[in-house]
Amino acid sequence: MSAVGTEQAAAWVQAFAERVAEQRDHLTELDSAIGDADHGTNLDRGMTAALAGLQATPPADAAALLKAVAMTMISKVGGTSGPLYGTFFLRMSTALGDGRPAEVAAAFRAGVDGVVARGKAEPGDKTMVDALLPAAEALTDAVGAGEPLDAALRSAAEAAARGRDAVTASVARKGRASYLGERSAGHVDPGAASAVLLVESAAALAGG
Amino acid sequence: MSAVGTEQAAAWVQAFAERVAEQRDHLTELDSAIGDADHGTNLDRGMTAALAGLQATPPADAAALLKAVAMTMISKVGGTSGPLYGTFFLRMSTALGDGRPAEVAAAFRAGVDGVVARGKAEPGDKTMVDALLPAAEALTDAVGAGEPLDAALRSAAEAAARGRDAVTASVARKGRASYLGERSAGHVDPGAASAVLLVESAAALAGG
Amino acid sequence: MKKLINDPADVVADALRGMDAAHPELQVDHENRVVFRADAPVRGKVGIVSGGGAGHEPMHGGFVGLGMLDAACAGEVFTSPVPDQMVAATQGVDGGAGVLHVVKNYTGDVINFEMAAELVAAESGTEVVTVVTDDDVAVQDSTYTAGRRGVGVTVLLEKLAGAAAEEGRPLAEVAEVARRVNGQGRSMGMALTSCTVPAAGRPTFDLPEGEMEIGVGIHGEPGRRRVPLAPAREVAEMLVEPVLADLDLTGGDGVIAFVNGLGGTPLIELYVVYAEVRAVLEKAGVGVARSLVGSYMTSLDMAGCSVTLLRADEELLRLWDAPVRTPGLRWGV
């Protein structure tokens, strides 16, 4: 895979929607432990609506596709993850350019920056940012080092998973989990878990 | 025992209060199955207050004692069993006379008639009346046949228990149990069960 | 048992203290456990007294105030109050125009109110008329049984008769309104869970995860039958249809529709049920003139609901819209 076009973007979104559907109850269970038991339901509702929207109005290109997903997430999900994932896809869509590896890495990074700007979470706060930021860095580094996009995305997925796991032991400082104080330690953050699915969906496609 | 005086009446009331306290949870459990789960609590509250009242203001004679118990039941218990047991003791007190066996039997009968007049239950409706009426009849018959009071009370207690058991299979037609229709069949009536304790308390004293 | 209480024996006294503190517009006689309107007795107005076992809050104490009850007697949980309380209440609200006793049809309530009325008659010249509510279609009405239970209609009756009394109408007319309301109203209830009587310490009955009881009352009595859990849509049918079968409610001025929560059911679910009740009524051609949705007559912490439908007429609608100012119901003032 040398560039991300409409087809690749569609496949990524489709794959993410499938992973979310499959992991819905698990994500909600993670959110039961340290949140309000809706993360899986929220994302699944959003991604199901996003797929339906793409089917109804096929987008012109990859950027339009990501923007359509973004708008659905923002206008159909609510909660914390709706606007944050929405912002991610929106920022990514405007930075995607021709979808060449360097642009993809930069667009992903722009998406993550958007999440940080909106949510104001810092690394280590135990949020989706702790999976997304390392993924963005790994992707940028790998692409910068001349690795093919497939391999770069696999590194990114691994970095996301490591990021998610690294904060599992921590006390949450953002989102609902922060209300639990010390009791949040030892639990996987649901948003970090879903962010790993997002990056893994890309890596799996790239690899296949 | 040839006559019921203050001492005997006090012992009876005391024994009944003890049996009720001991069986409180059981009576409430019976009432849970086909009523509202308060029969044991109700009677126990009433008899505890009655004993306290007797202690505070020792009555002049057996009739005054039964009347004091009656007034406590009427003014402290509420529900169905409060006024019915209250009426029983009240009517009994006014008919007790010198407490000779025939008078005791007549007084008991008067008490039961009071319950029937107040509650309008008929035999077989599956209420306390189904234990009290046979007890009254057995007592009257035995005393009429010249049996000593002790033996007559034992017959009455047996008749009460038989009466209670005879309606266990029936469908209730009075009180809360009647709301259950067919579902009330097969359950012991709580009021019949407590009425048996009342008669048994008398028989046990008489026998001892 | 998980309850926000102290000693189970003190629940009623403690709740009355809280009620007293929360509602300066009420007078609470803690000795007699009677909640009075602060301005009782209201000279020249028929006094309205109700009462019953505790555990049904806000009924009855929460319905004391302008346009509804003048006094309410609180018994122990699910246990009728005693005649002494009713006598104190009756005397305290007698403004010279007589007193209406509103009694739900339970043997204990009927007997105790009956004894109270006898005592009042013996002790004073206060005229007392008693109206007994028996609107629960889950129970067969027969002269050979205790008859139907008084449930949801009691709330509507206290509002409507209260408004009639507030208009200054004489006892006979107020009682006629009350009897009419009872005659024109029917209810049916269901439970998802049992309640737990504090003194008993555990649920009155077991109700497994996938089942519900249809035809329950408000004292944690089990219902008439147990059926598999069903969606709100079907629950609404199970409750509305027996009511419609018992009383013709089509045409005329429509009904006052009342969906009541039993204590453990949150308002969001009551609204879901109400939407379905309206759908069933619409299909049956029954118009709805007024609505009431909320937990107004509870059964401790029981999860479940009841539906009450009252055939409205012009007068009842006017009385319904009349001002009421009580902790539990309040509008128009």
Add this chain to the structure above:
Amino acid sequence: MKKLINDPADVVADALRGMDAAHPELQVDHENRVVFRADAPVRGKVGIVSGGGAGHEPMHGGFVGLGMLDAACAGEVFTSPVPDQMVAATQGVDGGAGVLHVVKNYTGDVINFEMAAELVAAESGTEVVTVVTDDDVAVQDSTYTAGRRGVGVTVLLEKLAGAAAEEGRPLAEVAEVARRVNGQGRSMGMALTSCTVPAAGRPTFDLPEGEMEIGVGIHGEPGRRRVPLAPAREVAEMLVEPVLADLDLTGGDGVIAFVNGLGGTPLIELYVVYAEVRAVLEKAGVGVARSLVGSYMTSLDMAGCSVTLLRADEELLRLWDAPVRTPGLRWGV
């Protein structure tokens, strides 16, 4: 899971249908899931918009009406509504005097209302001021965390700011009242049981028979700590003391004291708690100027309660007593 619902995915839509049917004095935009005052926009009056996830009924939709909110947006259960809803609500209540957004401090609510305000600013000339409530002392307030949650004070704020808006005061003053209320009010909650989110299908957390959670919010989040079940007397201390420790409430005009039920707790228990809250306050020398006891901000079917204390002043008391006519709160009209 035992609930009076149809498909879990339809709970919010179904409840809004029921609410619409029960309250002809409201207008419900089902497409946008916004509950409006029937007479919105009120010319010349500051519009007040709130909203949040569903599951807290009667908050917020039940607080729409004269003297309180002009519109409320309903999200999915425990999920903030989306910006489009807030934009529709804001435009629908703009009577020319600007609009106040009342937002509970949850990341999702804050972000979505923020995006809505940006959209409104981009699309129209409507002035929007946002006030965020964060009164929950169970949560540590720190710039390095999401900060305290918005809970019980939100109800009081909607009433008080609503009264200020109804007086015709300008947006800046209404917002000042709102900020003052939030600054002067604190809350603390506890749970006897978890709630069950319909889509999740089972309790959010397990809470064994003899234990309770102290410091819960209103979204089924577990609390700060788990302790053995205690009598209402001690529960009242556990809730009131941290509030008093956080805010000096002695002297002055006393407090508005609010005991709130979380959905599965019946009123009788709330009154028991309120009696004990009063006892704790009395011992602490805190006077109570006004009381509110009931289930006004629920957490689905959670059993439990919260206590909110708001330092009163003359103006706030006047605004508290001002007329309000909404499904959930109603007096003086």
